[in-house]
Amino acid sequence: MMKETAWNWIDTNRDEITEISDKIWEYAEYGLCEDKSSKLLAETLEKHGFKVKTGVATMPTAIIAEKGEGKPVIAVMGEYDALPNLSNKRVPHKEPLIEGGMGHGCGHNIHGTTALAAAIAAGKALEEHKLKGTIRFYGTPAEENFSGKRIMVNHGLFDDVDAALSHHPGSLNVATLASSNVISGCRFHFYGKSSHAAGNPEAGRSALDAVELMNVGVNYLREHIIPEARIHYVIEYGGGQPNVVPDYARSHYYIRAPEQDLLEPIKERVMKIAEGAAMMTETRLEADIGYGGYHKIPNRVLSEIVTANMRAVGEPQYTSEEYAFAAELAQSIELEDRETALRKNKVPDWEKYVDKDIVTTIFDAWNDGTTSPGSTDVADVSWITPTMEFNTACNINGAPGHSWQFTACSGTAVGHRSLIFAAKTMAGSVLDLLTNPDRVADAREEQLKRLRGKTYDKDPTVEAPLEKARELAKEYMGKH
Known part of the structure; x- marks a missing residue:
């Protein structure tokens, strides 16, 4: 019942949610300079009854917002920085919106909006069903360049969190168990x-x-x-x-x-x-x-909770127009590259997905004990509290991250479909963690076991390199 409250709110407010994502897509701001994006997120959270702090941990565009009180404290994390030279129109071919401009080629407009929608939706359920605990939204700037979460971790801002969730747009639906570089x-x-x-x-x-x-x-x-x-x-x-x-x-x-x-x-x-x-x-x-x-500390307990919520929400259902867009966009990649990506990631039964432009399957995590070649500041958080960053299919199958194809998908109905699916999944997972203290304890036990006695070496004097960021933003965003 409580999940239905959250999911109904997301369905009812779908247009507002996707509009926020699209605005952040259009802003396409450089890390630590996401002024418009962070303002939009903070104002929306405040409108929905969250207590909001901005400018935390020396970062003007960082946000902490919460609803509820007491334990457990369940965090959701949202990013909203864009990448240089990845501007593209909402079309299935390469056509920069601004030549040499910024673009959301990693889908962070969806990343931040997923966490926003999930926090608000779970917050509505928390109030209506009189649940105990705190839902906390972390607006985390500059994942791509200056690792905003790392700065927040060093300032101790995650120390009282019992579990943290994050969502990253990708090309598969999976609560991954891979570590990171x-x-x-x-x-x-x-x-x-x-x-x-x-x-x-x-x-x-x-x-x-x-x-x-x-x-x-x-x-x-x-x-x-x-x-x-x-x-x-x-x-x-x-x-x-x-x-x-x-x-x-x-x-x-x-x-x-x-x-x-x-x-x-x-x-x-x-x-x-x-x-x-x-x-x-x-x-x-x-x-x-x-x-x-740091490298990411995976968590199977949280992976199972997220995967169960994915299945409860159900596979995303795309329209014929959305499939047609994906098919046209897929012409920009080689079938061989798609096959290589599936094989490299050891996707179970990968042969079944070579001819799929959008993969709707919800996978059980298969990659425990492996290391993703990429890196993320979500990893820093995972050393402090049990953490799960899951993926949903926003990008077309086989297209690389940090690409114009990803920018195009992130600003269209294909991306919106992934966003709504992810927001419902995250909201349901937050509610499970709020109401199941034993599972939270299990997640903490697993985290400590995987850490093997290692601890995070914090430096509370770490500051965001704002001057450097503004200088680079002027260089990269000067065309906007």
């Missing part, structure tokens, strides 16, 4: 000396040469690191024009590995390569070792 993000600034590239090249010291030599060195390093690790980079700035020896250049690296102690030796070697590149080119290096994180 640890990540370290590093910017390397090289400073040289400018000169005329033709007239006085001997007088110059090229910062771009240093960046390129570092990249070459790192590419040779790849053979000598563990196969599960990942290193990727972009050159963010390489100079102005070819006839000037660049006196400044900058690269941005991500280094990933399954656990922190496996990451550190790789990071140290990358640093040595950067120092060597500076020495070879007689340039000066400034290394900006920024955000980092």
